[in-house]
Amino acid sequence: MNRPEPIEPGPGQESVWDYPRPAIAEPTGAHVLIEHRGKRIAETRRAVRVLETSHPPQYYIPPDDIAAGAWRRPAAREPARFH
Numbered sequence: 001m002n003r004p005e006p007i008e009p010g011p012g013q014e015s016v017w018d019y020p021r022p023a024i025a026e027p028t029g030a031h032v033l034i035e036h037r038g039k040r041i042a043e044t045r046r047a048v049r050v051l052e053t054s055h056p057p058q059y060y061i062p063p064d065d066i067a068a069g070a071w072r073r074p075a076a077r078e079p080a081r082f083h
Contacts, residue, residue: 004054016054023052025060032059042066 006017028049034042044065050058 014057016056019051019053019055019057021053023050023055025050028059032061034061039070040067041070 006015009015025048028047029045030047030049032042032044032047033040042061042065044061046062046065048060050060
């Protein structure tokens, strides 16, 4: 298996190759805003950022910071959907 060649990050950027393995989850005070078709879906400064080597960061948002009615619970074995 060939490992991709890392690209040197520019100023103010992070490299996914510098992220740890195993993954870590860390609170972040960053302002996370999700909008879809002009509607605010979620906004928080209480997100949790997950970092793992060679993967882009993932952000988990507290349910209380997601707009009411923006998502529904999936039926068994169905992925969550925004509407």
